[in-house]
């Protein structure tokens with residue numbers, strides 16, 4: 215399995231730090247508004263990366279933060295006359311709803327910056343102690359030049375940066391030793407949220423948040439650190455400088471960055487007014503379509519969003535879900551007999567699709583080619599099944615389709631099936647209630663199901679149900 219590492223600018227073989235395990239950190243959004251579809255790109259892409267590792271049998275510890283203290287949050291809170299925490303709490307909840315609708319798995323841990331401040335203060339203390347940081351009137355700066363590897367991720371030469379930064383110096387911050395130095399801790403201004411520290415009551419800089427949260431939840435050395443390409447510099451470069459100065463170890467082995475999502479061939483931005491939230495898109499499309507659309511391109515290629523492209527993504531997705539629906543229909547009608555010799559041979563042929571799917575994903579997560587393999591499978595399904603196919607054969611195809619689409623996070627079992635599982639569970643609960651002579655509960659369950667249009671029939675072979 216190969217992945218493109220921003221550090222080496224090459225595709226490298228993935229070798230985990232610990233066998234069978236992947237430790238992965240993805241920078242999450244700053245929560246002051248509904249997430250936009252640009253923010254959704256890293257979420258969808260790296261959720262798919264995670265799912266592929268899991269498919270390959272790895273145990274993935276996936277950490278993704280919410281930045282819940284930031285100027286943008288504070289400004290919005292001031293505008294609305296509420297506490298900053300009211301803004302961040304609301305938009306974390308809304309973000310989680312959008313994630314669920316895009317079928318993004320919850321992270322193993324979603325740390326909140328505001329809950330991790332003591333750890334950040336400890337890291338800054340270590341940096342000061344080691345001479346990598348200094349305090350100027352309550353503001354703590356990182357001494358960038360002291361970190362010899364500075365620029366190794368963004369491939370920037372520190373002296374070139376210095377020339378560029380010198381012009382910026384006129385804008386202030388002249389108490390820094392060097393224009394390249396960046397903030398680790400800043401004192402509070404009137405009305406801002408603040409925490410105690412040895413330097414001032416204040417709050418951490420953005421970069422130290424991720425260094426601390428990655429270390430706390432994944433350890434000093436992690437396999438993969440990921441985010442959008444705008445984060446390479448300065449955010450990730452600064453994370454490396456902080457973390458590696460503290461631990462003396464390589465912070466992350468592989469750095470993965472997704473390219474940007476544009477709208478109508480222009481960069482998506484609030485100022486251009488071409489900005490779309492995931493929530494707005496959900497009014498027009500099932501968010502499965504958005505997910506499918508995003509995976510139609512390689513994550514390192516810029517991707518253009520337009521209504522036309524979303525419509526064709528919708529059609530593509532429907533080809534897959536229709537094939538799944540056909541299979542389910544035939545399965546419900548088929549006789550429960552084992553596959554014929556010919557069908558068995560066909561099931562063996564499916565190894566081809568699996569091979570091309572894995573070949574694509576092993577090549578730096580080429581989801582576009584992986585989807586092409588799924589489409590090949592769909593064609594195979596459509597041309598090799600009908601009402602005479604055996605149940606074993608149909609089920610074999612369905613399970614295989616479900617496995618591959620599952621890696622992409624595409625759902626092929628609609629609510630009805632999920633509901634069927636829930637119905638069975640409730641029926642079982644009702645049977646248990648009856649055994650324990652809890653007839654009240656048993657009747658409650660019957661009524662609950664009836665309200666959902668499900669009629670129960672007690673027969674000699676057991677309980678049967680049908681839709682009213």
Ligand code: AMP
Nearest residue numbers: 242243244252253255256441442474475
């Ligand atoms: P932010 O809330 O701005 O820190 O962004 C959260 C994540 O979304 C980061 O990984 C960004 O790189 C990513 N991101 C923001 N805008 C876009 C975009 N237009 N396309 C792709 N990724 C983006």
Ligand code: ZN
Nearest residue numbers: 241242424449
């Ligand atoms: Zn980060």
